[in-house]
Amino acid sequence: MNINTEEDMKPDGSASSSALHIEVNGIERESKLELFGFDSLVNILGLRSMTGEQNNAPSSPRDGEDVSIILERPKASDVKLGTLMGVFLPCLQNILGIIYYIRFTWIVGMAGVGESLFLVAFCCSCTFLTAVSLSAIATNGAMKGGGPYYLIGRALGPEVGVSIGLCFFLGTAVAAALYVLGAVETFLSAVPHAGIFTETITKVNGTTVSPIHQPSVHDLQIYGIVVTIILCFIVFGGVKMINRVAPAFLIPVLFSVLCIFIGIFASGLDKPAEGITGLRLKTFKDNWSSAYQMTNEAGIPDPNGSVYWSFNALVGLFFPAVTGIMAGSNRSAQLKDTQRSIPIGTLASQLATTGLYLISVLMFGAFATRQKLLTDRLLTATVAWPFPVIIYVGIILSTLGAALQSLTGAPRLLAAIANDDILPVLNYFKAADGSEPHLATLFTAFICLGCVVIGNLDLISPTVTMFYLLCYAGVNLSCFLLDLLDAPSWRPRWKFHHWSLSLVGASICIVIMFLISWSFTIVSLALACLIYKYVCIKGKAGDWGDGFKSAYFQLALRSLRSLGANQVHAKNWYPIPLIFCRPWGKLPENVPCHPKLADFANCMKKKGRGMSIFVSILDGDYLESAEDAKIACQQLSTYIEYKQCEGVAEVVVAPDMSAGFRGIIQTMGLGNLKPNIVVMRYPEIWRRENLIEIPSTFVGIINDCIVANKAVVIVKGLEEWPNEFQRQFGTIDLYWIVRDGGLMLLLSQLLLTKESFENCKIQVFCIAEEDSDVEGLKADVKKFLYDLRMQAEVIVITIKTWDNQVDGSQPDESIEAFTAAQRRVADYMSKMKETAEREGTPLMADGRNVIVNEQQVEKFLYTTLKLNSTMLRYSRMAAVVLVSLPPPPLNHPSYFYMEYLDLLVENIPRLLIVRGYRKDVVTLFT
Numbered sequence: 001m002n003i004n005t006e007e008d009m010k011p012d013g014s015a016s017s018s019a020l021h022i023e024v025n026g027i028e029r030e031s032k033l034e035l036f037g038f039d040s041l042v043n044i045l046g047l048r049s050m051t052g053e054q055n056n057a058p059s060s061p062r063d064g065e066d067v068s069i070i071l072e073r074p075k076a077s078d079v080k081l082g083t084l085m086g087v088f089l090p091c092l093q094n095i096l097g098i099i100y101y102i103r104f105t106w107i108v109g110m111a112g113v114g115e116s117l118f119l120v121a122f123c124c125s126c127t128f129l130t131a132v133s134l135s136a137i138a139t140n141g142a143m144k145g146g147g148p149y150y151l152i153g154r155a156l157g158p159e160v161g162v163s164i165g166l167c168f169f170l171g172t173a174v175a176a177a178l179y180v181l182g183a184v185e186t187f188l189s190a191v192p193h194a195g196i197f198t199e200t201i202t203k204v205n206g207t208t209v210s211p212i213h214q215p216s217v218h219d220l221q222i223y224g225i226v227v228t229i230i231l232c233f234i235v236f237g238g239v240k241m242i243n244r245v246a247p248a249f250l251i252p253v254l255f256s257v258l259c260i261f262i263g264i265f266a267s268g269l270d271k272p273a274e275g276i277t278g279l280r281l282k283t284f285k286d287n288w289s290s291a292y293q294m295t296n297e298a299g300i301p302d303p304n305g306s307v308y309w310s311f312n313a314l315v316g317l318f319f320p321a322v323t324g325i326m327a328g329s330n331r332s333a334q335l336k337d338t339q340r341s342i343p344i345g346t347l348a349s350q351l352a353t354t355g356l357y358l359i360s361v362l363m364f365g366a367f368a369t370r371q372k373l374l375t376d377r378l379l380t381a382t383v384a385w386p387f388p389v390i391i392y393v394g395i396i397l398s399t400l401g402a403a404l405q406s407l408t409g410a411p412r413l414l415a416a417i418a419n420d421d422i423l424p425v426l427n428y429f430k431a432a433d434g435s436e437p438h439l440a441t442l443f444t445a446f447i448c449l450g451c452v453v454i455g456n457l458d459l460i461s462p463t464v465t466m467f468y469l470l471c472y473a474g475v476n477l478s479c480f481l482l483d484l485l486d487a488p489s490w491r492p493r494w495k496f497h498h499w500s501l502s503l504v505g506a507s508i509c510i511v512i513m514f515l516i517s518w519s520f521t522i523v524s525l526a527l528a529c530l531i532y533k534y535v536c537i538k539g540k541a542g543d544w545g546d547g548f549k550s551a552y553f554q555l556a557l558r559s560l561r562s563l564g565a566n567q568v569h570a571k572n573w574y575p576i577p578l579i580f581c582r583p584w585g586k587l588p589e590n591v592p593c594h595p596k597l598a599d600f601a602n603c604m605k606k607k608g609r610g611m612s613i614f615v616s617i618l619d620g621d622y623l624e625s626a627e628d629a630k631i632a633c634q635q636l637s638t639y640i641e642y643k644q645c646e647g648v649a650e651v652v653v654a655p656d657m658s659a660g661f662r663g664i665i666q667t668m669g670l671g672n673l674k675p676n677i678v679v680m681r682y683p684e685i686w687r688r689e690n691l692i693e694i695p696s697t698f699v700g701i702i703n704d705c706i707v708a709n710k711a712v713v714i715v716k717g718l719e720e721w722p723n724e725f726q727r728q729f730g731t732i733d734l735y736w737i738v739r740d741g742g743l744m745l746l747l748s749q750l751l752l753t754k755e756s757f758e759n760c761k762i763q764v765f766c767i768a769e770e771d772s773d774v775e776g777l778k779a780d781v782k783k784f785l786y787d788l789r790m791q792a793e794v795i796v797i798t799i800k801t802w803d804n805q806v807d808g809s810q811p812d813e814s815i816e817a818f819t820a821a822q823r824r825v826a827d828y829m830s831k832m833k834e835t836a837e838r839e840g841t842p843l844m845a846d847g848r849n850v851i852v853n854e855q856q857v858e859k860f861l862y863t864t865l866k867l868n869s870t871m872l873r874y875s876r877m878a879a880v881v882l883v884s885l886p887p888p889p890l891n892h893p894s895y896f897y898m899e900y901l902d903l904l905v906e907n908i909p910r911l912l913i914v915r916g917y918r919k920d921v922v923t924l925f926t
Contacts, residue, residue: 087345
């Protein structure tokens with residue numbers, strides 16, 4: 001088999017799907033693939049699937065057939081072209097803007113050369129570290145459309161990704177309006193006669209300094225709308241047209257920068273203008289230190305001005321000049337090789353502009369006096385060679401180019417968010433792969449036109465910067481989290497990264513946000529939080545394998561290791577109930593669990609904290625029922641989520657319920673996170689529906705729990721169990737017969753924390769022999785409950801456990817149940833004896849030998865009768881009754897044990913039968 005790789009490359013550097021050519025005995029088969037994997041290869045070759053199923057595809061190649069596979073790859077020259085046109089030029093066009101032309105010389109004059117160098121280094125370090133983080137994430141696998149949103153969403157989760165992505169979209173759309181207004185204002189300032197409405201004159205201290213013409217707001221609106229519509233038509237032409245038009249905007253900008261440097265070098269040769277000294281060391285030294293001072297609104301120094309400039313204020317003024325590094329990644333869906341184009345193109349444009357800014361600081365600080373730097377707003381045009389008009393052209397084209405890139409990237413970002421189908425409200429903006437997002441472009445244009453109509457965006461522009469910084473912080477935090485967790489899937493091709501660099505980059509982003517304006521920072525964060533909350537409420541769940549899931553996994557592993565395998569101290573004990581969903585009876589097909597079991601599981605947790613394991617057992621063979629088990633597990637998980645119960649679902653396939661439970665009780669859980677309480681419904685239907693197999697299964701489960709040292713809670717009257725909206729009044733009665741580690745006491749306290757039982761009081765009934773010290777026992781129990789911080793009324797009841805007499809103290813219904821139980825036990829005993837005599841074997845029950853002491857059976861029945869009579873006498877109106885679960889007697893038939901329990905719970909509507917285990921779950925000590 002020969003494998004060769006090629007790939008068609010579009011002239012504009014955009015993506016085309018990989019083509020797979022397969023040739024079998026000279027017959028060519030072709031398939032277009034986006035992601036090539038083994039399954040795709042199997043299907044194309046017509047091979048038989050792993051499950052043995054036959055497809056309609058051509059049969060697999062026979063021995064001797066020649067198979068040739070050609071997988072196309074991008075050519076190196078095409079990738080370089082895509083890096084240049086798809087990433088480098090858009091980023092460079094977005095970064096290099098109007099601030100460099102009209103404000104940079106003023107910033108050098110105000111901050112001085114020294115602090116200006118620090119300002120440039122500080123702001124550019126933010127974008128450089130962000131570009132490094134972006135490069136690492138972008139080279140960790142195939143990247144779809146959406147740019148930073150795609151990267152953040154896959155690293156921090158869909159909620160964070162959508163909230164930051166929508167903020168970045170709004171910032172990019174509004175930034176396009178800012179760029180358009182900047183271009184229009186520069187044009188009207190350069191050509192005042194092009195204005196339609198009357199111009200105004202700026203005055204300083206009441207006297208006209210010079211006729212500084214300020215374009216009318218209406219002119220800005222009219223020209224801005226026209227320019228925006230023209231740019232939108234270009235964007236509607238697609239990536240090909242944008243790539244053809246973009247150089248026409250960028251080349252004059254680069255030429256204008258070259259003219260500025262030529263003019264600076266030439267300024268010392270001819271007679272310079274006033275304030276321009278040429279490149280002089282003395283001028284450089286004079287401009288080294290800062291000169292922060294008051295200015296008027298136009299930026300001209302004025303002791304009585306209204307604006308005081310500081311380093312923090314200059315950070316807010318200059319930082320928009322370094323943004324734009326996401327322009328290339330915004331077009332990730334159209335890039336041929338994102339893993340090469342994005343790192344190289346983004347870092348190259350960032351480093352190029354950083355170098356330009358640093359050199360410009362040194363040049364501007366050495367060729368003009370501070371007064372000239374502060375008063376000449378267009379000093380770059382003054383010094384440009386050969387004509388100042390070149391700078392006006394550079395300003396207009398740079399801002400228009402940045403606006404074009406913003407109008408190109410924002411719709412694709414919105415379409416990528418919509419395509420992920422997280423927010424249904426964004427479904428209108430979906431775009432098929434390879435097609436242009438026309439509706440998203442229209443929506444972006446509408447936002448841009450709305451901002452242009454406002455005319456003055458001084459109040460909105462700081463928020464745009466905040467959205468950019470929020471996006472940069474998200475990218476850095478994404479790389480920080482992925483780098484720190486270092487999951488096996490984290491294998492970026494870009495090796496020059498470290499989690500500490502990403503953390504520093506994110507910290508710088510937050511610092512810059514607060515340096516610019518703490519109020520706008522709060523507003524931006526609040527908007528992002530509102531979008532996050534909206535996505536959590538209205539959005540669809542999406543599992544993208546984000547970094548938070550990996551962090552939770554590693555945290556869980558470390559926590560599990562730290563817990564160890566030792567016994568948990570009583571102060572740290574939490575109930576982890578193992579809940580059997582379908583142990584007895586049948587439920588409707590679409591109901592995977594009894595509705596009240598989840599309600600009861602929530603009652604076993606304090607303030608909802610804790611984990612429940614919902615288990616269902618499917619009878620059958622695992623190989624045949626594995627898929628059914630997966631479907632049932634998914635249904636059970638959905639049910640648990642619907643009931644708002646913290647827990648997990650497990651469905652086990654076993655030959656029968658006993659075998660399934662025995663496997664579950666031995667293997668379920670890890671370390672100290674194994675279930676410690678088995679919760680199941682009492683099998684009330686076994687006699688009514690004559691289900692004779694239930695007693696042996698039920699007793700077997702209890703015996704397995706005793707052997708495995710698991711507590712048992714059996715719920716009788718589950719249909720009567722209240723939900724969270726049904727308030728209960730009365731008492732919670734505890735019949736404390738045997739020592740259970742305090743589990744029954746703890747359960748009663750947990751019930752009181754629920755709204756359903758918060759109005760109830762606890763009564764503890766202690767069962768003692770008739771000749772016991774009643775007062776001493778009562779005092780001891782009260783002291784014990786006081787030390788446990790539990791409030792309860794203590795009642796001691798004495799009974800004669802060996803008195804096999806029925807007196808008038810028992811209720812009639814108890815006596816009737818007792819008589820019926822005696823008769824059924826005697827009948828069952830007679831049948832066992834007849835069978836044994838007929839077959840010549842010992843007494844057999846449940847498939848094993850049994851030894852029955854009839855006197856002991858009578859004792860169990862009479863004792864159970866007295867307990868039932870006592871509960872009916874004292875707790876007939878109780879909200880819920882808790883009673884100790886007697887262990888199954890050795891060598892007794894399971895049928896007898898079910899008769900004992902039936903007699904115990906007779907006529908008690910809501911009952912919890914509790915058996916603890918060999919651990920204390922409450923403690924007296926702090």
